[in-house]
Amino acid sequence: MPAADDLIVSSYNESGPVVIEAVICEEPESGGRYTSLLMDDIRVTEDGSQVAADGRVLLTTSDPRPFHYGDAVLFRGTLETPRAFDGFDYPRYLALSGVYSTAFQGTLELRPADEPRPFLVQLATANNALDSAVARVLPDPEGSVARSLLLGRRGLLSDDVQDAFVRTGTAHLLAISGLHLGIIVAAILGILLVLLGRSFYLYVWIGLAALWTYAMLTGMNPPVVRAAIMASTFLFAELAGRQKHAPTALAFAAAAMVSLDPRLLWTISFQMSVLAMGGIVLLFHPLRAMLESTSRGLVARAPLDLPVSSLMLDVAAATVAATAAIWPISAGTFSQFSVVGVVVSLLTLPLLPFALAAVALTAITALISTSIAAPFAWTSWLFTTYIVKVIESFAALPWASVSLSAPEPWILVVYYGTLSALPLAWHVWQRRNAGIQPRTDSTREDRRGSALHYALPPLLLTATLIWAAVLSAPDGRLHVSILDVGQGDSILVQSPSGRTVLIDGGPDGRRTCALVDGRRPFWDRSIDVVVATHPHADHLGGLLSVVQRYGISMVIQPAIQCDSTLYEQWRDRIVAADCTVVSAARGQQMDLGDGTLLHVLNPGEMPLSGTSDDLDNNGVVIRITYGDISFLFAADIRAEAERALTGHAASELQSDVLKVPHHGSDSSSTERFIAAVGPRIAVVSAGQENAYGHPHPAVLDRYAAARTELATTCSHCTVEFVTDGAQLWIRNDSPA
Incomplete structure (x- = not known):
């Protein structure tokens, strides 16, 4: 205080x-x-x-x-x-x-x-540039996980993904702490020892340089600096050839930091940094020896004696050591004990250094060119997809975690006392078995130089990426997804040939981008057409993120002005995006390929004025047709615009599917308009328990009277339509 x-x-x-x-x-x-x-x-x-x-x-x-x-x-x-x-x-x-x-x-x-901007502010600027670069080339949720792993941006993750990390006991992955940096240091040392050996301790100096470069990339936030100091003590002990003094050096570093700021003792990041590095210092070598002994028997007949195998042992040992050390604090912090935590950590953490290296290369090259960054981005996507899928799969198990209060002090004393005794027990065992030398296999030694051993990992990586790309290619059908963005609108249209149209972006750019990414090929970071129907936050807000995340070819918007900060930001960002901007007007038409046509029905040549809401009533109304199937997207138009449309474009309104205007508000969906459209299915895009009472009961009655099947995003989540031009299928993401 x-x-x-x-x-x-x-x-x-x-x-x-x-x-x-x-x-x-x-x-x-x-x-x-x-x-x-x-x-x-x-x-x-x-x-x-x-x-x-x-x-x-x-x-x-x-x-x-x-x-x-x-x-x-x-x-x-x-x-x-x-x-x-x-x-x-x-x-x-x-x-x-x-x-x-x-x-x-x-x-x-x-x-x-x-x-003038201080050094830390300049680092933060560089950190923001790296974050934006990754966002441009990696889809979500893999992109948000990658940015969290590399830059510590945990707030980018959706609630579902964060909960999956907590349930599997891997939430510590999302914070740059001693565990994070400890595993990175272990990987760096493993690689450098293979490449450089122990000559002149170059592997330590390069490891220190890499460690602090990474700390600077993350913005040198205090928790990162503290974790880097902890990791540095381990490296300096290695440099001095006195690993037995590493615990003393670690304790001194922790005491020095606490003396400068006593509040650190109660911060989770400090506790985890000290414990993680302490676990690595005390347990790394015993665990490394045990893992090596175990793996020697398991791979005796397999051609796996590669340089990378030693690296994997280093990373696995550091993973188990750090995870074991922080487990009680992690369980108490998140009030959960993960039954599957150890298994998930062993399946994911050994790949963390490779994922981080790929993401770092992606970020740096994306600053230069997204085309140059593409191969690194695809590799990053593969690693992060694996991590996310493993964590989500185990998190889905009903018994993955149990609620747990903070451990009692006596449990902590017994647990950490046992951990501290393990190195001593290992040294005793080592002395007793000092005369026993492991058997070496000369044929395996001869295989070290085999080119196949070095070529196999990249070949497997390339084959996996090719198959992933093939499986995510367009299927030759029109897909229309009315996205569940809460209280707002966002519709993704994907033509049979793969061209994309995004109509509005909802209120939350993070949510919209994640939903769009989930329906796009991982390698495609472009959107052909963005339609901003009108400048209200529940339609335009999410598009601010969209124009930053994707390459946009064209923006269609009404020729109306709006005096708001949101609209000013929108104008600035579409200028920065350097895309073609078209003012919407009735009669415009666009060919999306394979016979898919986009028609603009509203606004008319003369914008409506003096209505209940001119921004709503001059919103862009789009009709899309493919073969015998048609879709009408009515933005937030009200009764006045509906009346104008039924008077001037009645013959063009008929559609099989209608995106209900204005979220089902009673100010729209007049009986005359519904009759003119004649939809078989109508979809209301509205948030659960929204403050506006959408959809209005009177509106539901009107569609029921017209014998129109009704779906809502608040009940059915994202509603997707698929058509081959003759038949129409409907899917939704509802768990029911």
Whole structure:
């Protein structure tokens, strides 16, 4: 806590509107529609003057502008005291980071920086560039997992993916801690020892350089720096040829950091860093010897005595050592004990260094060219797909984890006492068996130089990628997916030839991109046409992320202006995307290939004005036809636009499938409009238990009276239509 005689920012909690100037002290974390900003260097405006206040403020905002670490901001709003929820002591959790005040929404202004950009801000900028580069070339969820593994951006993951990591006891993978860096160090040393040997300890110096380069790539956040210091103690002990003194060096480093900031003792990242590196220091060599002895018998008849096999043993030993050391803390932190944790860790963690290396190369090359980055991106996709699929498969088991409270102190004493005794037991066993030499097989030694041994892994990798690409190729049918983006609209259209149209992006770009990626080939990072029907947040908000993540050829939007921050950001981003922008008008037509046609039905030549909502009523209405099957996407048009359409384009409205206008609001779906369209199936895109009451009961009655089958995304999740031009099939993602 700040000193008693200092002004504390929390003294303004629940005291009404305040005006503060602050600096964003960590890279903002986006959770979809909202972004969390941690603000420090607080100066409160009182009676026309500014007063410095201790403490930090955590702000949650839906402001779509890109904020970054080091930005100076002016905030106007209300401060609140953090409150506990669902048994979680949220105030204590925030207090460990010096946060005693929270805020929701308010208004923000970017202010000019008072000083030149410091080194850490420049690192954060480089980190953001790497993050954007990976996002452009890797689909989700693999892309978000890759960015989390490489850059520590855990907030990018969906709730389902995060829960899968927690249930399988692998959540520590998503935080850059001592475990993370310990496994990386083990892999680096294994590779360098094979390539360079022990001459002049080059493998240690290069390992140190690689370790701190990686720390800088992640932005040098305090938890990463602490973990890097811990890992460095292990390397310096190796350099001094005194691995037996590594525990002392590790304890000294931990004590030094705690003396500078005693609050570290209660932070999970510090505890995991110390324990993970302690586990590697104490247990690595005994586990490495046991694994080598076990593997020698298992692979005696197999051509697996490769340099990489030694590397895999190093990584596996480091994995087991670090995981064993952090297990009680991890279980207590997440209140779960994973029954499958050890198995999942052994199946995934040995591949972590290779996944990180592939993602790092992907990020760096994508800064230069997405084309150059493509082979690395495909390799990264393969590694991260394997990790995600293994974790999700085990997480789906009903008995994968059990609820668990924090271990009792006596259990911790017994557990860590046993772990500490294992190295001593190993040394005793080693001395007793010092005279026994393992049998060597000269024929296996001769096979070390075989070119096949070196060629086999890349050949298998290439074959797997080719088959993955073949299996994800277009199937010659039209696919129309009304995506479950919550309270908003987003429709993905994929023509038989593979051309794509995305109509709106929903409110949450992260969610929309994940849904789009799940229905696209992993190697295709382009969208042919994006239709922004109108500039409301529940349709346009997600498109801000879409234009950054994909190569967009064309944007179709209404020729109307909107005075909002969101629309300004949209205009800036489509300019930066350097794509063709077309103003929508009735009568426009586009050939999507193989006889798939896109028709624009609204807005008309003269935009509607003076209506209940001109932005809604001048939204872009699209009709897509393929053979005998047609789809009508009615945006958020209201009764006025429906009336205009039935008067001027009635003959063009008839469609088999209708995306219901305005989420099923009672302001739309008039009887005359429904009769003109005559849909067999209508789909409402709306969020579960939304505040607007969509779809309205009266609207449901109208479609029932017209004998139209109705589906909703809030009940059926994503609704997908597939057609060959003659028949129509419907699928949905509902677990029911």
